[in-house]
Amino acid sequence: MTHARDPLRARAALATGKAAGRLSQALGRGSGSMIGGRLALRVDPEVLRAVAGDRRTVVVTGTNGKSTVTALVAAALSPGGAVVSNSTGANMTDGIVTAMAADRESGLAAIECDEVYLGPVARGTRPKAVVVLNSSREYTRGVSLKSTLEHWRHTAATLPDDCVAIVNVDDPLVSWAFETAPRRIGVSGGLYWRDDALVCPACGTVQDFTDTSWSCPGCHRSRPEPDWTVVQDGDGWAVEHAGGRTRLHVTVPGRTGPVGGAFALAAADALGVDVDAAAERISAVADVDGRYAPYRVGEHQARLLMLKNPAGWAEAIDVAVSTGRPLVVALDPFGPKDTATMWEAPFHRLAGREVYVTGGRRADGLAILDAAGVTVREAPDLESAVTGHAPGEVVVACNYPAFRRISKQFRGSTH
Structure with missing residues (x-):
C-alpha cells in the first residue's frame, strides 16, 4: 500500500506521534490524537501528504x-x-x-x-x-x-x-x-x-x-x-x-x-x-458523537443538539418549530461570550411556548428567552426539564459544555 513508500522523515514523524499518543493515554491526558499529530507535524510538516497517500x-x-x-x-x-x-x-x-x-x-x-x-x-x-x-x-x-x-x-x-x-x-x-x-x-x-x-x-x-x-x-x-x-x-x-x-x-x-x-x-x-x-x-446513521441518538429519560426521549453561535441556535429553534417538539435549553459555563451570542438568535419564534431551562448558566437562558416572549421554566436538572413535558420526544439544545456533560451522563441509555 501507499505507506510502504513513505519517506524516512515521515516514518520518523509517525513513530514520534504514535509514541506521544500512547504516553498521553497512559498518563490519562486524553486520547492522544492531538498531541500525537502535532508532534508528527513538527518532525515532518508534510506528513499529512504521506498518510493521505x-x-x-x-x-x-x-x-x-x-x-x-x-x-x-x-x-x-x-x-x-x-x-x-x-x-x-x-x-x-x-x-x-x-x-x-x-x-x-x-x-x-x-x-x-x-x-x-x-x-x-x-x-x-x-x-x-x-x-x-x-x-x-x-x-x-x-x-x-x-x-x-x-x-x-x-x-x-x-x-x-x-x-x-x-x-x-x-x-x-x-x-x-x-x-x-x-x-x-x-x-x-x-x-x-x-x-x-x-x-x-x-x-x-x-x-x-x-x-x-x-x-x-x-x-x-x-x-x-x-x-x-x-x-x-x-x-x-x-x-x-x-x-x-x-x-x-x-x-x-x-x-x-x-x-x-x-x-x-x-x-x-x-x-x-x-x-x-x-x-x-x-439511513443507518443514528448517532454522531452523542448527537441525535434518543436518550431515554423516563417515558421521554431526549435528542441532543450542540450549539455554539447564533446560526446554530437559529437552526435548533427551526427544528423545534418545524417538528412541534418541546424544547429544553441546557447551558453550562463556558467563557464570557458563550451565552451572549444567544441574544441574537430568533427565540421570538418560540413566543407563547413553554421552554424549560437548566444547567449551571441557566440564569442567562431564562433572561434571554423571557425577553423574547417565551414562557420559561427553571429546572434544577435535565431530568426534571425533560419530564416537565408530556411523554414523547424532546429536543434538548445545549451549549458545548452542557452537551459534553449530558451526553456523558446518559451514554449507554440510547435505544
Missing part, C-alpha cells in the same frame, strides 16, 4: 454541522469500500494526521476540517471533493469571518482540477468564496441565519433576500441554481438531482438531516458511488 478523500468544512455531515458522507461513501474518518471530532491538521495514520488501508476518506485549516488540509490530502456547508461568525474561538472567507477563496483557487467543490448555494458567503474553484456543484443547503450575510462580500452592497434566493444589486451576483435540492416526499424527504429523485430517510430531526444527506449524496456521486446505495447507508 493516494486514497480518495472528501473534506467537509463549514461553521456549523461539520461532524454530522462528515458522518453522513462516510456512510454514503461506504458502498465504494472502506472509509477512514476523524469521527472523534479532532478536525485540525494534527487530529486529521492521527486519524489517517491509524488506518493506512482504507481507500476512501471522509474528513471533517476546521474552517480555518482548510488550506493546509486540502494541500495535504489532495481531495476529490470539498463540501462547504455554511459560514458565520464563530465567537467561541474569536475567529474572524472575513479572514476565513478570504482563506477559503484562496484555497478554492488552488484546488486541483480533479477536485469538485460541493457548496451551499443558499449561503452567499460560501458562494462567493468558492467562485474561484475550478469545478463546483451546488446544493440547496438552506440559510437559517442571514445576519452575517447581509452585506455582499464582493462589493459591500446590502443584499436582497427572498424566502428561497438572494441577489446583490451592486455587483449583480445572485444565487446559482442548485444541482441537488431537498424536497418533501409524502411524509418524508427526497433529494432531486440530475439523476432523478432519491428518497432519503434520516434520523436527525427537522430539515437538518435531509440537507446533510443531500451534501453526502452529492459527495458520493462525485466519487462514483451509486446514489441509491449511498442513501441506504445514510
